[in-house]
Amino acid sequence: MKDGIVIAEAMHGEVRIHAACTTQLVEEARIHHTAMPTSIAALGRVMTVTAIMASDLKNKKEKVQAVFNGKGPIGTVLAQADGSGNVKGFAANPNVYLVRKDGHLAVGEGIGTDGTLTVTRDMGLKEPFTSTVALQSGEVGDDFAYYYALSEQVPSVVGVGVLVNPQGKVQAAGGLIYQLMPKASEETIEFCEAAAKAQRPVSELIDKGTDLEEVIRTYFPDANVLAHRDVRFYCGCSKEKFMDSLSALHEKDLQEMIDDGKGAEIVCQYCSTKYNFSTEELKEILEKKHRVEDR
């Protein structure tokens, strides 16, 4: 199934629903970071919910960023998504492979629970909107549900999952979020609670090839589809951009690197692409810096 997000409403507009298939996106992140199963499951879940959050942005340049800091072995897990469907992210330690007793990947243990989830919404205004909540289980879905309830006052059910096959590849990934709109009736609230109890892992449905609209109608038969959005793994880094960050370094540090004679290697943290700068290139950067500063 192709990656994408479907936005819908149900129960006379009292419930808003997002369903996402992110299999290719998460698999691409896995390849970029050569990530192990628990690390990619954690990163994939965070990227999926972040992509869903960004799918509501009106402007293509607006951004959403989510950062988990739970002091588990995976360390920081960060995802960023923009209004045009570009998603990127990283797990500080991509080499974690922890399994629970029931055979599932131990995402909660990997991320840890001693810490926070911080969501930043950059709407292109002067100050981005940032909100931090305490982690609940480190399983990602619960933590985002808590964030929605506390920071945005929106009661939400967040289902998100990544299925990794025995070869270590991402076989299916996706999410299903439904949220109660203000003034939702008692009947709607009860219906959503029942749906949450009946919910099967969304990655399982996606693995079976269930279409996203069908995933939504499994729980909300009266759902009305509002929009389709594309999502993809895209970093957007380039050698030129890293050249700019090198020229922002202190002259003394650049000179040291030049004297060292080994050149410089910069690894993009969002996509693990390596950029090499020769001593010659470093000299050019320093000379250019001089020219700019002499002006």
Ligand SMILES: [Zn+2]
């Ligand atoms: Zn990059």
